[in-house]
Amino acid sequence: MSWAVVAALAAGCFGFKALGYLLPDAWLERGLLPRLAVLVTPTLLAALVVVNTVSGDREIVVDARLPGVAVAALLAWRRAPLVVVVVAASAVTALVRAV
């Protein structure tokens, strides 16, 4: 990976972040875009959760991550604090791996 690639990644990612803030207000006052924007956060986060839990090298891999994340889901649903959820998930996954 060359420095040119690092620069491209930086520019591309920052560009998207900036774009969202710099679009003219008029585009966002009414219509589809604001409603989409509100829904996109939970949707993408949910997709990220499952992809990070079961993806391997272009295949679905069920491993020790799953029980960890399942425990996280339960704790999150019960409104446990972020730190508790993360530590519990890591601990469960590590335990399952050690067994």
Add this chain to the structure above:
Amino acid sequence: MLAAGAGLGVAKACALSLLVFTGASQFAAVGVVATGGGVLAATLGAILLGSRNGLYAVALRPLHRGQPWWRRAVAMQLTIDETAGLAAAQPDPRRARLAFWSMGLLLYACWNVGTLAGALAGSVLPDPRTLGLDAAFPAAFLSLVVALMRARPARAAALSGAALAVLTIPLLPAGIPVLVGALGVLVGLRAARGAVDPP
């Protein structure tokens, strides 16, 4: 640590965390390079993955209205999954701003310190998997998304997105399934409309 394994060198790994500051994009780019994938594919995929930050930015615009330009610029860099999720889960704008900035700055510091430490440690520290740390990321995101899923449209969108993403894992290159999951918003829009105009 991943970057060191892929032969990136400490400087590039740190530059990625300072400048890109988008975990999924960084992992995607490094992951593809590490497995010998084409650099172009890695770059495009990683940037596309970062496009969701643009949508978060649209959602977070009201938070930063009226701020000086340099503050908005910093806000831009800090707009990522975690800050968007935490801010969105707050009941009012004041707490949302507080959440965004504290999470953003804290995360920026930790992420970069962590990257430096990881890159330097390289192969010395144990495999993150033995510590269960590969479950930590999805667990953290889960903690954020559950709070956002109380409303029906959001729930519908999130579940559809998750399903779509999982189904396309075997079909598409790294990073793309998450973007496909974004289509779940269409289901959410449908659910919202259904709630507003009953038959």
